Amino acid sequence: xxxxxxxxxxxxxxxxxxxxxxxxxxxxxxxxxxxxxxxxxxxxxxxxxxxxxxxxxxxxxxxxxxxxxxxxxxxxxxxxxxxxxxxxxxxxxxxxxxxxxxxxxxxxxxxxxxxxxxxxxxxxxxxxxxxxxxxxxxxxxxxxxxxxxxxxxxxxxxxxxxxxxxxxxxxxxxxxxxxxxxxxxxxxxxxxxxxxxxxxxxxxxxxxxxxxxxxxxxxxxxxxxxxxxxxxxxxxxxxxxxxxxxxxxxxxxxxxxxxxxxxxxxxxxxxxxxxxxxxxxxxxxxxxxxxxxxxxxxxxxxxxxxxxxxxxxxxxxxxxxxxxxxxxxxxxxxxxxxxxxxxxxxxxxxxxxxxxxxxxxxxxxxxxxxxxxxxxxxxxxxxxxxx
Amino acid sequence: xxxxxxxxxxxxxxxxxxxxxxxxxxxxxxxxxxxxxxxxxxxxxxxxxxxxxxxxxxxxxxxxxxxxxxxxxxxxxxxxxxxxxxxxxxxxxxxxxxxxxxxxxxxxxxxxxxxxxxxxxxxxxxxxxxxxxxxxxxxxxxxxxxxxxxxxxxxxxxxxxxxxxxxxxxxxxxxxxxxxxxxxxxxxxxxxxxxxxxxxxxxxxxxxxxxxxxxxxxxxxxxxxxxxxxxxxxxxxxxxxxxxxxxxxxxxxxxxxxxxxxxxxxxxxxxxxxxxxxxxxxxxxxxxxxxxxxxxxxxxxxxxxxxxxxxxxxxxxxxxxxxxxxxxxxxxxxxxxxxxxxxxxxxxxxxxx
Numbered sequence: 001x002x003x004x005x006x007x008x009x010x011x012x013x014x015x016x017x018x019x020x021x022x023x024x025x026x027x028x029x030x031x032x033x034x035x036x037x038x039x040x041x042x043x044x045x046x047x048x049x050x051x052x053x054x055x056x057x058x059x060x061x062x063x064x065x066x067x068x069x070x071x072x073x074x075x076x077x078x079x080x081x082x083x084x085x086x087x088x089x090x091x092x093x094x095x096x097x098x099x100x101x102x103x104x105x106x107x108x109x110x111x112x113x114x115x116x117x118x119x120x121x122x123x124x125x126x127x128x129x130x131x132x133x134x135x136x137x138x139x140x141x142x143x144x145x146x147x148x149x150x151x152x153x154x155x156x157x158x159x160x161x162x163x164x165x166x167x168x169x170x171x172x173x174x175x176x177x178x179x180x181x182x183x184x185x186x187x188x189x190x191x192x193x194x195x196x197x198x199x200x201x202x203x204x205x206x207x208x209x210x211x212x213x214x215x216x217x218x219x220x221x222x223x224x225x226x227x228x229x230x231x232x233x234x235x236x237x238x239x240x241x242x243x244x245x246x247x248x249x250x251x252x253x254x255x256x257x258x259x260x261x262x263x264x265x266x267x268x269x270x271x272x273x274x275x276x277x278x279x280x281x282x283x284x285x286x287x288x289x290x291x292x293x294x295x296x297x298x299x300x301x302x303x304x305x306x307x308x309x310x311x312x313x314x315x316x317x318x319x320x321x322x323x324x325x326x327x328x329x330x331x332x333x334x335x336x337x338x339x340x341x342x343x344x345x346x347x348x349x350x351x352x353x354x355x356x357x358x359x360x361x362x363x364x365x366x367x368x369x370x371x372x373x374x375x376x377x378x379x380x381x382x383x384x385x386x387x
Numbered sequence: 388x389x390x391x392x393x394x395x396x397x398x399x400x401x402x403x404x405x406x407x408x409x410x411x412x413x414x415x416x417x418x419x420x421x422x423x424x425x426x427x428x429x430x431x432x433x434x435x436x437x438x439x440x441x442x443x444x445x446x447x448x449x450x451x452x453x454x455x456x457x458x459x460x461x462x463x464x465x466x467x468x469x470x471x472x473x474x475x476x477x478x479x480x481x482x483x484x485x486x487x488x489x490x491x492x493x494x495x496x497x498x499x500x501x502x503x504x505x506x507x508x509x510x511x512x513x514x515x516x517x518x519x520x521x522x523x524x525x526x527x528x529x530x531x532x533x534x535x536x537x538x539x540x541x542x543x544x545x546x547x548x549x550x551x552x553x554x555x556x557x558x559x560x561x562x563x564x565x566x567x568x569x570x571x572x573x574x575x576x577x578x579x580x581x582x583x584x585x586x587x588x589x590x591x592x593x594x595x596x597x598x599x600x601x602x603x604x605x606x607x608x609x610x611x612x613x614x615x616x617x618x619x620x621x622x623x624x625x626x627x628x629x630x631x632x633x634x635x636x637x638x639x640x641x642x643x644x645x646x647x648x649x650x651x652x653x654x655x656x657x658x659x660x661x662x663x664x665x666x667x668x669x670x671x672x673x674x675x676x677x678x679x680x681x682x683x684x685x686x687x688x689x690x691x692x693x694x695x696x697x698x699x700x701x702x703x704x705x706x707x708x709x710x711x712x713x714x715x716x717x718x719x720x721x722x723x724x725x726x727x728x729x730x731x732x733x734x735x736x737x738x739x740x
Contacts, residue, residue: 091687091695098698099687101451103460107698128529130605131695132685139591140685256704365700 075279075286076336079120079147084128087113088146091131094252095365096152105129108359109150111349112171112277112294116148119293119341124348138163141280148290150277152248164281168291171276172360173371173380175269176208177247179254182264184241189216189268198223198231198240204271209244212270228253246273251360251367260366267370289335295383296342299324300351302374302383307350310343323386331386352381439707448702449712456713459532459692465515465524469535472509479505506546513539528606532687534716536606540688541675544613548674549667551614552621553660557651559626570622577619582680586612590684609681617674624666628659661735668728672721689713 079085089109090097097107114124130146141149142164152174153159155167178197180186186195189212199206201224213220223240225231232253235243243250247265254260277294279287300306303321305313313321323329326339333339349355360367373379413419449456458469479501486494513531515523531539558570577585589612593603603611632655640654660667679690687695693709696702702709 091691092698094698094700094703099455099460099692099695100699101455103455103458103463105460128527130529130685131687131691133683135683136587136590136685143591143594252703255700365703 075147075283076120076289079286083121084126085113085117085120085148086128086130086146087116088130088132088137088140088149088151089113090151093152093248094255095248095359095367097131106359108172108355109152111355111359112150112297113148115297115345115349116277116290116293118344118348119289119296119337122338122341122344124344138165141165141278144280147286148277148279152275153278155274155276165278166281166287168277168279168287169294170274170380171294172248172274174246174248174273174275175371176205176212176244176271176273177250178242178244178266178268178270179235179250179263180242180266182262186242186266188266189213190218192220192242193218194220195241196221196223196239197242197244198225198234199244200225200228200231202226205245208271212268244270247367247370248360248365251365255365265368267368269371285336289337292331292335293341293345296324296345296386297349297355298352298374298381299383299386300342300346301353301381302376305346305351306354307346307348310346314343320386329387444708444711445702445705446708448696448699448705448708452696452699452702455696456533456689456692456716458535459687460530461532461535462526462530465526468512468515468523468526472512475505475509528604531606533692534689536681536686537675537678537689538720539606540610540613540678540681541671543610544617544674544678545671547610547614548617548621551618553625553656555618555622556625556629559622560629574619574622577616578623582613582616582677583683585616586680586684588612589615605684605686609684609686613674613678613681617670620670621667624663624670625659627666628661628663629655631662632658664728664732664735668724668731672724675721675724676717689716 089105090107091105092098093107093109095107096109097105100106110129113127113129117127118124120126130140132140132146132149132151137149137151137153138159140146148168149165150171152172154174155170159165160167178189178192180192180195186192192213197209197220199209199222206222206224209222223234225234228245228249231243231245234240236257243253245253247269250265254263254265257263277290279290299320303313303318303324305321305324310325314325314327316322316325316327319328321327323331324342326332326341326343330339332341335341338344350358356369356372358364369379371380373381375382412422454463454466458466461469479498482494482501483498486492486498512523513526513535514528515525518525555570555574558566559574561567561570586609589608590605593608593611597603636654636658637650640650645653678688681688682691682694690713693713697704697706697709
């Protein structure tokens with residue numbers, strides 16, 4: 001029986017090694033199947049082409065060109081051309097960076113990112129957030145994934161020297177603190193003779209605790225746990241008289257307790273944890289932009305300029321305020337920004353005090369300002385001279 | 388002497404609830420004891436759980452953040468696009484259900500084409516074109532999050548890894564040494580590396596291997612890593628299926644004059660794939676759950692969103708409520724997949740040749 005090899009595709013398959021004595025109906029069946037498959041093949045090919053076109057349309061080429069340009073013109077220019085600031089941030093730290101019910105990032109660290117966007121573009125919404133884990137944050141900055149990293153990263157010598165990155169400024173002086181029950185009446189570590197302190201084991205926290213008590217010559221009993229959760233539960237259930245961890249963490253844990261008012265965080269600091277934004281190593285102009293935005297926010301608090309009175313302050317006679325708001329001098333231009341960049345920043349997020357109160361103050365997670373007061377009020381915040 | 392035969396009482400057949408109880412739970416004294424202990428245990432556990440669920444748990448964290456769990460950071464004014472995408476899937480699924488009986492009707496072919504077209508369509512719908520586009524402004528993958536991201540990762544990963552896995556399985560059984568060695572090396576390398584490191588590599592190292600003109604977003608990078616990883620496991624599952632097809636099937640197919648391509652496509656693969664459906668679906672379920680690992684490369688899938696939500700100052704420390712909620716979501720999705728797999732097995736008649 002002769003077989004109709006009607007289409008080239010069927011001929012291709014069947015003429016290779018088909019015995020032409022096979023039953024006719026099987027052949028026609030196969031033919032039909034193959035033709036059906038042929039159509040599907042065309043469909044698949046079409047989809048593939050479509051996918052390729054889509055990939056090509058994706059923001060690939062432009063960004064790569066930008067990437068090469070960064071070597072020549074610097075990150076500030078790149079950010080301006082992209083029209084969007086990319087900031088690495090934390091997505092799960094109460095008070096500092098998390099997602100609100102509207103699906104937006106908010107928090108203390110996030111506000112500093114918005115401030116940088118406002119300084120560069122005059123628009124605090126031109127910012128894209130890249131939530132990063134602790135392990136991923138430094139490589140993401142080094143490979144240029146993010147323009148700036150503001151993710152509660154402690155400024156240490158080894159991180160600064162071993163990695164290709166530079167801190168711009170310090171936005172929050174954290175440190176290991178001690179939480180005790182209010183009715184204990186304790187005001188300092190010296191009062192805590194014989195106390196039991198719960199602590200997470202295997203961290204620097206445990207060593208700092210031992211150092212702090214030994215240097216003061218005070219006896220204490222450590223109660224060690226593997227996880228923060230257990231450490232906190234032990235304290236809350238009264239198995240320990242005090243709990244130690246970073247102050248920001250203690251404040252967050254306290255606000256989750258049944259009666260937050262029954263606990264106080266003592267005004268002692270057992271370790272240095274300066275946190276602040278970082279940029280990639282070697283791009284000093286971009287680093288300058290970030291650090292002067294932070295210092296400008298602190299200077300605004302010192303000069304009494306806030307988001308509410310910034311328009312009135314434009315007519316202030318104080319030369320520092322005039323330079324800060326770009327009324328006189330060319331502070332912004334020398335950074336590569338507009339002269340009124342701090343006006344945009346202050347309108348968007350406010351000065352340091354406003355940002356602090358919003359997220360970390362009593363209506364936020366309630367951390368006493370402690371070292372995060374201005375230098376002339378007994379704190380560590382000291383903006384460099386705005387002139 | 389009483390010669391009347393003894394009147395026997397009817398045998399005690401116990402029926403109803405009491406009879407069942409006596410027969411199954413209280414047949415001997417130790418069974419009775421065990422029953423009582425078990426009941427007490429169940430009561431204690433259930434009481435704790437129900438008290439917590441009904442009384443102690445603060446479910447408002449879930450209620451207020453429901454949208455965040457579902458679409459995460461997807462812009463709220465564009466949320467209709469997610470719903471529209473879901474609508475397309477539901478519509479196609481309904482049609483498929485209605486025409487499930489109609490064998491060989493042209494409707495089925497159109498449905499097939501509809502399903503194939505729906506994926507790029509939904510992709511375009513979700514992503515949009517450029518920022519300036521009036522109807523579908525760009526929503527970068529970087530803001531895709533929550534259940535939406537989990538589903539996108541799982542579905543695209545499953546669909547892309549399966550054909551790749553079949554090709555790798557065929558390659559591993561190939562008689563051409565070069566193909567065989569390459570496929571075997573690929574499968575064994577990937578299977579020897581944990582998914583976390585594959586994800587990290589795809590996130591940090593993939594950009595180095597791509598041509599300078601091409602730059603992938605974070606979601607695409609994670610997707611690439613997951614697909615490549617999953618394909619190696621799918622390949623081994625399929626290879627198991629191929630090995631289970633008796634040699635006689637090859638020989639018979641050759642004997643009726645089919646060439647090698649047709650032998651594979653029409654005779655061997657359909658049987659092989661049918662046998663490995665449970666294994667493949669099991670692997671897809673685990674791929675679905677493995678999507679949570681993208682948290683470590685900074686993507687906010689359902690688990691990442693859950694962690695981010697517990698950072699809200701009103702809800703600090705409500706981990707239990709949030710994690711219970713996403714556990715239920717995951718269970719629903721995984722159970723749906725395994726139910727679908729059982730239906731598929733029945734329809735295709737696995738186990739009867």
